[in-house]
Amino acid sequence: MTDTTNARALVSLTLSFRPLANQIGPLRTLVSDLCKPHLADPDGLSRLLLAAHELLENIVKYSVGEAAEFHLQLEAETSGLLVRLRTKNRAAPERMADARWRLDALAAARDPIAHYDELIRESAGRRDVSGLGLARIPAESEMALRYATEQDWLILIAEGNTSERVRR
Amino acid sequence: MSALTLTAVGGEAFQVTPTLIDFNLRLVFTGSGDMNATAVVNEYLKLVHEEAIRLGLAQVSCDFKHLTFMNSSCFKSFVVWIDTVKNSDVRYQIAFLTNPALPWQRRSLEALRRLAANLVTIETIA
Numbered sequence: 001m002t003d004t005t006n007a008r009a010l011v012s013l014t015l016s017f018r019p020l021a022n023q024i025g026p027l028r029t030l031v032s033d034l035c036k037p038h039l040a041d042p043d044g045l046s047r048l049l050l051a052a053h054e055l056l057e058n059i060v061k062y063s064v065g066e067a068a069e070f071h072l073q074l075e076a077e078t079s080g081l082l083v084r085l086r087t088k089n090r091a092a093p094e095r096m097a098d099a100r101w102r103l104d105a106l107a108a109a110r111d112p113i114a115h116y117d118e119l120i121r122e123s124a125g126r127r128d129v130s131g132l133g134l135a136r137i138p139a140e141s142e143m144a145l146r147y148a149t150e151q152d153w154l155i156l157i158a159e160g161n162t163s164e165r166v167r168r
Numbered sequence: 169m170s171a172l173t174l175t176a177v178g179g180e181a182f183q184v185t186p187t188l189i190d191f192n193l194r195l196v197f198t199g200s201g202d203m204n205a206t207a208v209v210n211e212y213l214k215l216v217h218e219e220a221i222r223l224g225l226a227q228v229s230c231d232f233k234h235l236t237f238m239n240s241s242c243f244k245s246f247v248v249w250i251d252t253v254k255n256s257d258v259r260y261q262i263a264f265l266t267n268p269a270l271p272w273q274r275r276s277l278e279a280l281r282r283l284a285a286n287l288v289t290i291e292t293i294a
Contacts, residue, residue: 021202021203021204022204024202024203025200025202028237042269042271043271046270046271046272047271047272049237049272050237050272053202053237053239054239054240057202057203057239057240057241060203061203113279116279117279117282117283120247120279120283121283123244123247124247124248124250124251124283125251127248129241130240130241130243130244131244132240132243132244132247133239133240133241136240136243136276139279140272140275140276140279
């Protein structure tokens with residue numbers, strides 16, 4: 001599971017799996033255990049885990065077909081740590097269209113927190129799906145979120161920086 | 169004052185326990201508010217609002233000291249609850265009691281406070 005060919009990575013984890021709701025908790029614990037020794041403060045870990053949790057729930061809720069992928073990379077840079085989370089799953093056409101619409105709106109927003117607040121206000125009167133999970137990532141994790149598509153595969157990438165525990 | 173009809177809900181992984189003291193209802197959340205907790209939180213907050221109106225409560229406090237995480241679906245249930253109170257003829261205050269060792273709480277709950285700054289307060293508990 002750990003990619004030993006990536007010498008710069010403090011952690012590199014790639015997982016292919018059939019996503020189930022009861023796997024999210026153990027995966028979150030695994031991410032925490034792998035990253036905690038390298039992070040300088042609880043806030044950095046908390047932000048990383050929030051993003052990982054929302055991305056994992058996203059693939060559990062919206063994957064079609066059996067396979068999905070989750071990738072975590074924690075890399076040391078001169079200015080600290082670079083965190084990259086990546087998920088890949090097949091999505092139904094309507095879900096793909098909805099995700100693209102949400103992610104394009106997010107990318108176009110100047111201020112992710114103001115955008116998140118606006119989505120919260122809009123969602124208040126609706127009793128259906130949350131629709132807040134992806135927007136929560138940049139607003140609360142302070143990680144940039146982008147996407148790509150490959151036919152019916154949706155790829156989400158969250159990236160951000162955090163402080164490294166002094167150890168070298 | 170009438171007796172509280174709300175009871176504790178949830179199980180080992182997630183639980184909400186209510187306590188009524190005078191006109192303040194305290195809800196103690198324990199565990200992880202993840203996908204398995206979403207329906208429980210959603211339904212429970214509806215009952216909380218009905219109870220708050222019935223009892224004429226001044227405040228409902230949500231104690232998150234032992235709430236390790238809350239996903240966006242559970243968060244959305246709080247959005248709906250706060251919006252319901254905001255648009256109700258009879259209002260009460262909502263206080264969130266946060267654990268400083270769990271940094272996600274402050275960031276998530278600030279978004280709820282911004283939704284209804286006149287109703288929602290955030291306090292830190294030791």
